[in-house]
Amino acid sequence: MTAQPQISTSGDIAAMMKELGRGARKAAKILSLAPTDAKNKALREAAQALRASNDEILAANAKDMAAARAKGISAALLDRLELNDARVESMAAGLDAIAELKDPVGDIIAEWDRPNGLRISRVRVPLGVIGIIYESRPNVTADAGSLCLKAGNACILRGGSESYHSSRAIWSCLQQGLSAAGLPVEAIQMIPTTDRAAVGELLTMSDYVDVIVPRGGRNLIERVQRESRIPVFSHLDGLVHIYIDEKADAEKAQDIVFNSKMRRVSICGALETLLVNRAVADTVLPGILDDLITAGCEIRGDTSVQALDARVKPATEEDWRTEYLEPILSVRIVDDLRAAIDHIEFYGSHHTDCIITEDQEAAATFMREVDSAIVLHNASTQFADGGEFGMGAEIGISTGKMHARGPVGVEQLTSFKYVVKGNGQTRP
Template sequence: MTAHTTISSETIPGDAKADGAALMAAMGRAAKAAAATLATAPTQQKNAALLAAAKALRAQEADILAANAADMAAGKAKGLTPAMLDRLMLDGRRIAAIAQGLEEIAALPDPVGSVIAEWTRPNGLRIQRVRTPLGVIGVIYESRPNVTADAGGLCLKAGNACILRGGSESFQSSRAVHACLVAGLKAAGLPEAAIQLVPTTDRAMVGAMLAAPEWLDVIVPRGGKSLVARVQAESRVPVFAHLEGNCHVYVEASADPDMAEAVLLNAKLRRTGVCGAAETLLVERAAARSLLPRLVKALLDAGCEVRGDAEVRKTDARVKAATEEDWATEYLDAVIAARVVDDLDAAIRHISAYGSHHTDAILTEDAGHAARFMNELDSAILLHNASTQFADGGEFGMGAEIGIATGKMHARGPVGVEQLTTFKYLVHGSGQIRP
């Protein structure tokens, strides 16, 4: 097998370090060569790399934690928000979860080469639609060092090479995690350039990646609204992304009160900084006297700020007045907007007007209303009697996810192994010619 060298700050020529385009070209060439090898790599070899990387993560926990401590100290000095620091922070439990994620990816069926559909034409031609890797995937992300492993592992399992550009705030942590992925590749005899980490925090590399369709087949941005908006506006490479996670929980009068309270608190407060966190509570008018006061009190008592309409404010003096802007805001914090709506139709209208097509939930015992909610809304993920925080590839059984996509082309919802493939047609004949 041909050896490949991982691009690093030590192996890149001096002029390339200062030139985003040159660095992108150097990494791109290495990635293209690695992708050609990965496209035909046997499942066992890819799995061996993933399992070896997971083993390395556990063995290098102390080094990873030391790197993360440096990032956390720098982040606090920069004034990062509590939500950003939570995304950045690693501990033994989170490192173990990252390693477990790689093992779960290894346990997934290999999508490459699987036959999606096949049929035979009247002239005897047998046609198959077969999954094939996308090629080279660029991932641009902020603050979350776990994305380094999630993205690298998913791309590898799907037969893709990847170029990862982590945020400056997680640079040391991402380098430590990436070193474990490279160790896994080496142990399995796969090219180190299959998973590359941009070796600089220079923001010029973001622009260089967006302008590199000759090297990248897809870009996946994971970060704040400004990053995703920039990628969607400037990229010459196809993009899998969501701009915002303005997620809703709609509670009907028929909902079980205990269930509704538990699900709502989890949807909003389990982790406020994730894209699946609920940002707006809608309550059916028929539940305004029975359920609404209980739900609002539970949120406030748990430390969540509630910004409500006039009816919500009547339930508790601690509720602040909501503005029109609140209905369209992704807080990523312990804040939620709350409104009373007349019925299911009004809830659907509100979500359609203000939502981001990410994740929305209905809490109800009316199966017909749940079906209408799920059929009539166009969100990527819709839930019935469950927390919006399940908007996660790992929770979907995908091992992990490279991101959530809310567009309508190719991939939608959690982007896992299957979504990181495309397909080609294989046509088998016996000498047929077209008349």
């Protein structure tokens, strides 16, 4: 597919964005009425295109990786940016999995009869046109485009400048899928410029765009929340906590903490702060610290944690507020469950938090009182992922409370309308 040219001047950008908006709005109408079979065919054809284009995608990614290294981008962001054979296949498998999901469009959420004979149904409908702004991770191109398609929405994608070539190679495969299924290619569009002015234009296009989904760092999220004239599904920092309770199983805790932090440090579900009950700190914590430090993780702890291992560096106030996305972990010893909950409430981002305990009452208290989009009991925080939840993929994890919260998958990309059936009733 021929690449769209880079647009450079602000006038060109404004005109180009309006053209994208008009195309997306027209495609959204068609897609909202598209049969499930057509949408699923587009997804499966796009998955095959990804597999067939593996070498081209990796070549494009190599350009992005080289440019990112030249800029001195952190190891965590490089990990988010990098593609390989397994990650390309994972994207393709994700599209196949989304094709297998139930089509939410037209689903009757609830229905009831009124005494006057009216039959009322609440029915799922697409949101319309979704603008998606993301950084670093080119796989979001596949996840976002495919989820929007399945839910009957058109989308306008704006990937980060560092993933420009990778994202466009993936987007080309999505376009091939749409074309093969006879659906409008304007249903999944990608802004053909890295100029930040395009984001500003997108955030004001309320005539064409129904929802904005930002996925990236705090600076991006704050800019979108500040400038957008369109409703926003916010994905804030993944400041993830684990609390090890006094009745935790030590071996279980050691395995869960290590996996939560070190399986992949650059994802939003990675552990950033570990809280340990004082009653078990001397017995449980030394082994956990040794495992992490041996694996290359820097530990920043309070004075009690430092006393347990000379390799622990002192934690600052800022550490309790930091999403590292690197092999760095903050560790604090707390007096009890209440102190852990209070710490999470004060410092947390309401993303994902976990308790490790064999005390079911303590677990129930934690999961009831911790006000996060995802709360876990005795499981790795790296399960905070739409794919792991059986959603096929996710656009992001919403930390807000309006409309969507937690992994934003197919169902979360729909709204609803009321369908009222009568037989001549008039209101007295």
